[in-house]
Amino acid sequence: xxxxxxxxxxxxxxxxxxxxxxxxxxxxxxxxxxxxxxxxxxxxxxxxxxxxxxxxxxxxxxxxxxxxxxxxxxxxxxxxxxxxxxxxxxxxxxxxxxxxxxxxxxxxxxxxxx
Amino acid sequence: xxxxxxxxxxxxxxxxxxxxxxxxxxxxxxxxxxxxxxxxxxxxxxxxxxxxxxxxxxxxxxxxxxxxxxxxxxxxxxxxxxxxxxxxxxxxxxxxxxxxxxxxxxxxxxx
Numbered sequence: 001x002x003x004x005x006x007x008x009x010x011x012x013x014x015x016x017x018x019x020x021x022x023x024x025x026x027x028x029x030x031x032x033x034x035x036x037x038x039x040x041x042x043x044x045x046x047x048x049x050x051x052x053x054x055x056x057x058x059x060x061x062x063x064x065x066x067x068x069x070x071x072x073x074x075x076x077x078x079x080x081x082x083x084x085x086x087x088x089x090x091x092x093x094x095x096x097x098x099x100x101x102x103x104x105x106x107x108x109x110x111x112x113x114x
Numbered sequence: 115x116x117x118x119x120x121x122x123x124x125x126x127x128x129x130x131x132x133x134x135x136x137x138x139x140x141x142x143x144x145x146x147x148x149x150x151x152x153x154x155x156x157x158x159x160x161x162x163x164x165x166x167x168x169x170x171x172x173x174x175x176x177x178x179x180x181x182x183x184x185x186x187x188x189x190x191x192x193x194x195x196x197x198x199x200x201x202x203x204x205x206x207x208x209x210x211x212x213x214x215x216x217x218x219x220x221x222x223x224x225x
Contacts, residue, residue, distance in 0.1 A: 105159070108157050
């Protein structure tokens, strides 16, 4: 089991460029999430999905779009990158086990927008 | 907006000490609480998950307790080791889509 994987690991963009971050999980989890982590701000939820074909907004969704065409994949898109989107992005997945919704995280993508 | 606070923000202890990390939350109507470890430049690794109906969970040298009525959870680390050095985060879950994270406690265990 690879768990949760993210592609790419690092990326540098110029303001206005676009890109897509890919998250994949092989645990057959229903729920998937995109977070950003900034110093002093903790992790904040951008978007999430409760199943294939569904997406919903989290706490900080502006400037991002997502898609979940396949259960195992969750894509995060930046249509026109801004310096404020410089951050570390984490994908997570979870399922409803007998003890609650335990989250599993990917290794992160470090994005710099210049 | 729910808030999750972790105190202290940083902690440095000599190897072998027992220590307690704190997590407090403003809304006691939680579903569960999860403790994570994050190493520099890495993702989050799940340590323990406590359901709202539970008082504590244990895994090896780690013990997490939950007191919903007071809005508090503690992570107890016994006989700390240099390899325990990392940032420890707690996340409170109110629903499957509403996780709120604290800013973490950065732990340094000195040999």
